[in-house]
Amino acid sequence: MSVDPVMGTHPAAPMVEAKPTPAIRVRHLWHRFGRFDVLRDVSFDVAHGEIFGFIGPNGAGKTTTIRVMSTLLEPLAGRVEIDGYDVTIDPVAVRRIIGYMPDHAGVYDRVTVREYLEFFADAYRVPTAGTSYAVVDAVMELTDLTKLRDKLVATMSKGMKQRLQLARTLLHDPKVLILDEPASDLDPRARIEIRDLLVELRGLGKTIFLSSHILTELADVCTSVAILERGRLVVSGPISEIARRLQHAAPPQAAVAAPFAGAPAGATAAPAPAIAPAPAPQLPTHTVKLRVLAPGEAAAAALAGMPHVLRVGPGPGQTVLVTYTGNEQTVAYIVRALVMANVPVAGVEPERNELERIFLEVTKGEVQ
Template sequence: MIEVAALSQRYGDYLAVRDLSFQVGAGEVVGFLGPNGAGKSTTLKVLAGFLAPSAGTVTVAGLDVATQSLAVRERVGYLPEHTPLYDDMRVEPFLDFVARVRGIGAPAARQAAVRGVLDRCRLGEVLGRPIAELSKGYRQRVGIAQALLHDPAVLILDEPTHGLDPNQVLEVRGLVRELGAQRTVLFSSHILSEVEASCERVVVIHQGRRVADDTVAALKRRATGGAYRVRALDPPAGWSETLAGLEAVARVQPSGDALRVEPTTPDRVEAMATQVCAAAQAASVTLLELAPLEASLEDVFQALTQQGAE
């Protein structure tokens, strides 16, 4: 649904995005993660058809954003980082206005579209209120509603929970999950808990470059180097040395009431686990736990954005 190949984006002499490539499949909800200034918003503007790429190719729903930008915008719902709202308008008339701009000309179709997003975004309580009087949470809901009016196949959200209080974050998070059940969603954030709670896969960028593209679980495991936590019932003397002598084991360290066992290389994880099981059986040791260690997403993010290498 979204394909980015060798995208670079310049602002004068400044290179904001550097040779960036990734894909988002139909029906996926993918987090686009990176520190402030990493190039997230610039990339999303290109994907939404509002900025022509300096180099590389980007297609959305099979359409080239450089040569078919209008067609791309017809298929994409876009919420910029700073929600574009008219404060002097009331919610329902504002959405009706956006629907007209979107080309939904027939009154019945326009009314149905507006009513649909009012219900979907739970805006019924404020539909007659001036936008200037709305809380930040409701303003974000109105922003998402305007992005949904034309029933897009792809939804691009730039920092949708930025500046919200905890209750508002939960509401918007739930809405994103609901929307992801019916369309492709790519949303950016620098808030790690939001990414982890809303999607399984993340693309991480730093200084305009991709530094990771994987599931959250896989990134956590990778940050530990494939290490396992091994806990045994009444292990015999020399148990740690036994594990350290296994062919696929690089290092064994105490970790509370267990051992941290690291493979020689990440691709030797399965071999390491198999050898640990065999060693336990040979020594008549009962294993209580043999599980991969997972770092926190914060640890993963810090490592990726400091090292800057995938």
């Protein structure tokens, strides 16, 4: 209770917790080139500390959105804020916060790696003590470029040049990284190295906005996504939440048993073990990859008729793919059922195709 000198004793007003300001807020964004609407009423939020995937086919409007976010293009209508700063009203403050890496940006070839980074450290007005560029040293160490410090940029591979550009964006310690197709045209090893570096940067507290039309390079790292098609936002949010919404909107599925090569003719499925949980048709659908030390048909027989299990089929190598409804507890029941049926389980791994499934379900394959 609180006491007011005029009104006397009265209950204290309830405390209302304010929502944190998102790292990126986009509201009703429109843009047009001539008579052509490139962006049409796009709205989404990116929370602090996320790796946010911005997905869409070529020409969907991804780069236009990024150029607006990076203060390089004024929107026709709508509002974009970076950490609370409006990109149109206060672009200078926004530029201090972001690190922008455009698609296919060039680098200066006739300088060394260290000279390149020192030049941009001066351009960013990064504080230095005399000729000591401690920030440059720290960024080279973070991006694994220290051993290449004296190497001419012209002699570097495409992957190393991409890593150098990412190092440049980190010199002024930005809170938000905006990366347009950072793994474009890279070989598999360079893609993996860039991906691992992004995960490390997120661990350092960076928010990463990552544009791409290659789903495989986003599925393993993104915490949330937004999917754009023909300039319109189709869906946005955490991948698991989107998958759950789609599952609730989809009609119920019947269980399917996929054939295994070499399955004996007339083989019958074993009855479902009594330990299986009760059905819950509204739970989201997932696929788990199991490495079993037995023929695949033995695993299929052990899981046949088990509640929650929708499909059992062969996977790559000596693996079995099990599609099920539920959560991690369901996976535990599946593994236990296999072990009780004398099917040894050597490994359990989620099948990472959720993002591809979402993309195919929510888009129509249309281009502008």
